[in-house]
Amino acid sequence: MTLNRRFFLFSALAALSACASSKFRRYNGPEVTQVVVNKGQRQMYLMNGNRQLKKYKFDLGFAPAGHKQVEGDGRTPEGVYFIDRRNPESRFHLSLGISYPNEQDRFLASQMGKSPGGDIFIHGRGPFYNLKKNRKPDWTWGCISISDREVEDVYAMVKTGTPIVITA
Numbered sequence: 161m162t163l164n165r166r167f168f169l170f171s172a173l174a175a176l177s178a179c180a181s182s183k184f185r186r187y188n189g190p191e192v193t194q195v196v197v198n199k200g201q202r203q204m205y206l207m208n209g210n211r212q213l214k215k216y217k218f219d220l221g222f223a224p225a226g227h228k229q230v231e232g233d234g235r236t237p238e239g240v241y242f243i244d245r246r247n248p249e250s251r252f253h254l255s256l257g258i259s260y261p262n263e264q265d266r267f268l269a270s271q272m273g274k275s276p277g278g279d280i281f282i283h284g285r286g287p288f289y290n291l292k293k294n295r296k297p298d299w300t301w302g303c304i305s306i307s308d309r310e311v312e313d314v315y316a317m318v319k320t321g322t323p324i325v326i327t328a
């Protein structure tokens with residue numbers, strides 16, 4: 161076999177291998193009509209009406225108790241929000257944006273003379289997170305973190321505009 165032919169064969173195999181390990185999954189099941197996050201139980205549910213489609217355990221911000229009030233407080237917001245954006249190039253593998261802050265969040269932070277912050281996501285762990293060394297629960301800055309494999313499913317199943325209800 162010639163060198164060019166070997167190179168072509170190797171390149172084709174590498175391309176096929178990359179396709180097989182894609183982080184972008186397909187989902188053809190029932191529509192996710194709501195995401196429900198229970199911070200106290202550390203459970204996130206993907207719902208179709210009253211029917212639970214999937215359930216995930218997660219990590220939160222470094223100060224998880226209470227509603228997020230200001231930038232840098234390490235809390236995860238509580239209330240009704242929406243999935244408002246998707247980031248396929250997230251440094252945390254994949255991420256889905258949560259519509260925090262809303263008008264009330266901005267008002268409350270302004271009453272304290274502070275910024276409410278933002279950039280709250282459901283995301284994976286990414287390449288820098290190591291499960292075996294120095295793993296601490298509740299390590300984010302207010303986001304909801306699940307495994308990379310799990311966020312691939314959530315990213316495929318949950319559409320932009322889906323409501324997310326986050327409770328204490």
